[in-house]
Amino acid sequence: MIGRYVLMGVSGCGKSSVGLQLSRVCGIDFIDGDDLHPQANITKMAQGEPLTDADRAPWLADVGRALGRSTSPTIIGCSALKRAYRDIIRSHLPEPVHFLHLHAGQEVLEARVAARVGHFMPPSLLDSQFAALERLGRDELGREIDISRPFNEVIAQSEAYVKETMK
Numbered sequence: 001m002i003g004r005y006v007l008m009g010v011s012g013c014g015k016s017s018v019g020l021q022l023s024r025v026c027g028i029d030f031i032d033g034d035d036l037h038p039q040a041n042i043t044k045m046a047q048g049e050p051l052t053d054a055d056r057a058p059w060l061a062d063v064g065r066a067l068g069r070s071t072s073p074t075i076i077g078c079s080a081l082k083r084a085y086r087d088i089i090r091s092h093l094p095e096p097v098h099f100l101h102l103h104a105g106q107e108v109l110e111a112r113v114a115a116r117v118g119h120f121m122p123p124s125l126l127d128s129q130f131a132a133l134e135r136l137g138r139d140e141l142g143r144e145i146d147i148s149r150p151f152n153e154v155i156a157q158s159e160a161y162v163k164e165t166m167k
């Protein structure tokens with residue numbers, strides 16, 4: 001079985017930075033799901049407008065297909081905020097997919113996105129990100145990682161999960 005992982009969570013939770021470092025320490029591939037967004041979605045977010053379910057559906061299918069094409073263990077960063085979005089990703093994969101939810105309270109994320117420069121996503125969209133967010137259900141494969149902890153601890157906890165489940 002090929003280990004397939006989605007690093008999920010709201011804007012600024014660390015999908016890119018944690019994903020890249022986690023892929024290095026685990027020696028597995030990383031895809032940034034933001035690179036799969038159609039330009040129309042990026043433009044919409046950059047203009048301060050939240051994406052709708054309809055905007056996200058084709059992109060989530062692309063994320064599922066990209067993960068499904070992988071022939072070796074792979075991590076993909078993708079917000080996957082709602083259970084229905086995770087269902088779309090799951091529907092494109094023959095095998096179980098693990099969701100690692102990089103999670104913290106809104107105040108932690110507000111400070112991080114405010115400090116970030118040169119990113120297309122405006123901090124004003126964080127309210128809508130949290131409004132859409134549905135945490136993992138008990139029956140969903142994965143783990144919630146507390147990202148209020150220092151970066152190295154987030155990596156260590158995520159790495160432990162990946163190594164445990166790739167056996």
Ligand SMILES: Nc1ncnc2c1ncn2[C@@H]1O[C@H](COP(=O)(O)OP(=O)(O)OP(=O)(O)O)[C@@H](O)[C@H]1O
Pocket residue numbers: 009010011012013014015016017018034077112113116121147148149150151152154
């Ligand atoms: N555990 C951490 N402690 C402190 N800062 C962190 C931690 N994890 C990530 N960061 C910082 O938070 C910011 C947001 O991280 P990053 O850009 O990786 O998030 P993201 O989820 O990919 O965001 P987006 O989806 O909006 O592109 C970055 O400046 C990153 O360096």
Ligand SMILES: O=C(O)[C@H](O)[C@@H](O)[C@H](O)[C@H](O)CO
Pocket residue numbers: 009010011012034051056078079080081121129
């Ligand atoms: O579903 C969404 O609204 C998007 O995927 C966002 O979460 C961003 O792409 C990302 O976080 C960049 O800031």
